[in-house]
Amino acid sequence: MEFALLGWPEDDHRLRLDHRQFAYAGKFVMTSTGKAVVGDDGVVAAVAFDADRTDPDTLCVRYVTVRRDRRGERLGPRLLRFVRERARERGYERVTISVNNPFSYQAAYRAGFSFTGVEHGLAELTLEWPGDRSAERYRAGLAVFRERDLSDEEQAFLDEHIDGEPPDVLDAPT
Structure with missing residues (x-):
């Protein structure tokens, strides 16, 4: 499994996910959020996040989605941990x-x-x-x-x- 930070909110990154396989798929097309993913042969889980509007020291995770056939493998928590660590490194x-x-x-x-x-x-x-x-x-x-x-x-x-x-x-x- 490979974990990757695709970009921070200011990078205007878009991620297209199949709405039949991922809950909240449409939320990842927005360019106003940062994105991180995990995958082996394609994306199996994704997280969207941005800075808190009222506290610049806080990063808010907005959406987490795991491909339906990969739920229960603890990919969501592992990806959240990955994002949490990247946020800490960035100063949040x-x-x-x-x-x-x-x-x-x-x-x-x-x-x-x-x-x-x-x-x-x-x-x-x-x-x-x-x-x-x-x-x-x-x-x-x-x-x-x-x-x-x-x-x-x-x-x-x-x-x-x-x-x-x-x-x-x-x-x-x-």
Whole structure:
């Protein structure tokens, strides 16, 4: 697997993804966000990001997508970790992401993010790096999802993790 930073927001990079294979594919065509990808023989996961409009020291991850047939391989968290490291190297002190389901929440935790306690947008929870990775904070975020209309898979996931510890942070990809 090769991880690559295609460009920062000011580079006006466009990425065309097949909408049948990737959620949010249309969001990657926009040139106002930076892009990073992972792939072997073609793109299998992508992230779009830009600077926070109110805090120049914060990078915001806007979209993460993994090709449907490659989900469950931890590509999303590994790519998030890759972007987080590139942001740190570029001088960003903080990286945020907002998620709207427990699977994305877990993926962000695997990348080293933690729940801020803030909800916004359309039922999104904000996570940040660095942050409080205590078990209490992790469980508080999962508990927010309990109040939502979830799929059977999401409900089973919550039942399994609601009293657990935050997942370990995955090693940084090379």
